[in-house]
Amino acid sequence: MRLDIRRGIQLLTGRDPEAGRKIADLDAGEQAASAASQPAAPQPAAPPAPSSALRPATLVPAAADADAEDWRDLLVRLLSTAPEDVAQKLVGCLDREVITKALERRNDPYLKVALMLITKK
Amino acid sequence: MIIFVTSLDGGVGKTTLAAAMAYHAAVNKRQPVLLIDADWEKAELSQLFRAEYAPGWLSPFLRGEEPAVFKVRDGLYLVPGYDAAEAYQLYDFQISELERALEAWVEGLPAFAASRGLPPAAIIDTTPTLRLSFLTRLKEKGVRIVFVADARAIGRVSDIKAEQYASYFKLADAVVVNNTSFFARDAAPYTIRRVSTPKDLHWEAVAKAIIRNRHNRRTVEALLHKVFPAP
Numbered sequence: 001m002r003l004d005i006r007r008g009i010q011l012l013t014g015r016d017p018e019a020g021r022k023i024a025d026l027d028a029g030e031q032a033a034s035a036a037s038q039p040a041a042p043q044p045a046a047p048p049a050p051s052s053a054l055r056p057a058t059l060v061p062a063a064a065d066a067d068a069e070d071w072r073d074l075l076v077r078l079l080s081t082a083p084e085d086v087a088q089k090l091v092g093c094l095d096r097e098v099i100t101k102a103l104e105r106r107n108d109p110y111l112k113v114a115l116m117l118i119t120k121k
Numbered sequence: 122m123i124i125f126v127t128s129l130d131g132g133v134g135k136t137t138l139a140a141a142m143a144y145h146a147a148v149n150k151r152q153p154v155l156l157i158d159a160d161w162e163k164a165e166l167s168q169l170f171r172a173e174y175a176p177g178w179l180s181p182f183l184r185g186e187e188p189a190v191f192k193v194r195d196g197l198y199l200v201p202g203y204d205a206a207e208a209y210q211l212y213d214f215q216i217s218e219l220e221r222a223l224e225a226w227v228e229g230l231p232a233f234a235a236s237r238g239l240p241p242a243a244i245i246d247t248t249p250t251l252r253l254s255f256l257t258r259l260k261e262k263g264v265r266i267v268f269v270a271d272a273r274a275i276g277r278v279s280d281i282k283a284e285q286y287a288s289y290f291k292l293a294d295a296v297v298v299n300n301t302s303f304f305a306r307d308a309a310p311y312t313i314r315r316v317s318t319p320k321d322l323h324w325e326a327v328a329k330a331i332i333r334n335r336h337n338r339r340t341v342e343a344l345l346h347k348v349f350p351a352p
Contacts, residue, residue, distance in 0.1 A: 001183075001212040005221050008182035014236075023237070024207030026172060026191035026199065107184070109211055 001107065072102040122242040123227055124265045124348050127256065127293045129282075133271040135211040136165045137327055138313065139246040142267075144328035145341045146244075147197035152351055155190075155230075155241035158202030159247050161209045167201035168248045169324045182222045190239065193324075198239055202218055202246075206285035209244055223247075223340070227262050242349060256292050258275040265348040269294035270281045272312075295347050296339070311340050 012086045075098075091099065100118060103111055126139045139156065146152040157178050158166035167177070177263030178200050191199045208214070226233075226245075234241045256266055268289050275286060277296070290296050297311040314336050319326040332338050 001208070001214070003179070003182040003214070003218045003222050004185065004209050005218075007180055008222060009225045009229055011181040011185060011187065013232040023190045023192050023198070023239075024175070025328065026170065026193045032202055 072105040127247045128269045141328045141331040153196035155198045155243040157200045157245045161205040162248045164202035164206035172201045177201040177204045265294045
């Protein structure tokens with residue numbers, strides 16, 4: 001895996017009118033957690049949960065706008081945001097190769113393992 | 122204004138100092154600041170703040186993703202570093218690549234902050250032993266370097282280590298000696314006295330425990346005055 005420095009710089013310096021609204025508030029959750037833990041025994045810092053499900057919904061990558069034309073992104077977004085029964089029906093209609101292709105778009109270790117499981121014979 | 126908090130050895134209190142500086146600047150002095158957890162070995166700052174897992178400072182370079190920014194308090198924001206720490210373990214990055222990405226943050230931060238309504242001033246917590254050549258490049262770009270050492274470690278260094286320390290000291294805008302005893306506290310310009318660890322290992326409790334000590338408060342104030350003067 002290589003880092004794409006040019007793409008990173010473009011993203012950092014690019015204008016994203018929505019970006020200001022994507023700042024998640026750590027305050028409310030933390031104050032509640034802090035208040036709850038005041039009388040309690042010493043607690044270690046909560047470990048990070050390596051799950052995309054826990055990512056704030058508002059933190060949509062700005063670069064997604066640029067990639068939005070790609071059918072694989074649109075398909076994955078459709079399947080992940082559609083009601084479960086609709087998504088299940090759609091997945092049932094799609095060829096497995098199509099879904100595999102869509103998943104191959106992302107260079108992510110978790111997806112790689114999922115792909116290995118899907119394509120396992 | 123960008124401040125790098127760095128060190129030669131790990132576990133000397135970089136993250137704690139970064140949190141205390143940010144707390145004092147943002148909460149007590151009303152100087153807004155963006156904290157960036159660029160310790161690609163451990164991402165402890167993100168854990169200290171109990172930030173949830175989200176794309177961090179490396180995500181623009183790793184996946185072309187917008188990094189998450191958490192608002193901690195009014196005037197205090199955090200960009201996490203979990204994905205960098207994860208990627209550091211998973212992939213065979215060259216150090217120069219990570220350095221280049223961090224350098225790109227230095228270059229792109231004014232535009233990034235301006236377009237997102239974030240403070241232009243940043244305190245960046247780093248991994249230990251950043252290369253001198255890299256730090257020199259950053260200095261040339263106007264970055265202020267706060268070098269942290271632990272009194273217990275520098276008391277018993279070899280000649281070679283002493284030379285390494287001397288090189289980093291020379292480059293730093295401020296050297297902070299952590300964990301000094303009551304009697305040794307004035308041995309260096311900026312010293313942080315040992316304080317008892319708070320029961321709750323949460324950034325605010327840790328920062329308050331440091332600042333509550335009068336000597337430490339003076340140190341942090343003097344340090345901020347030196348590297349992060351009020352506009």
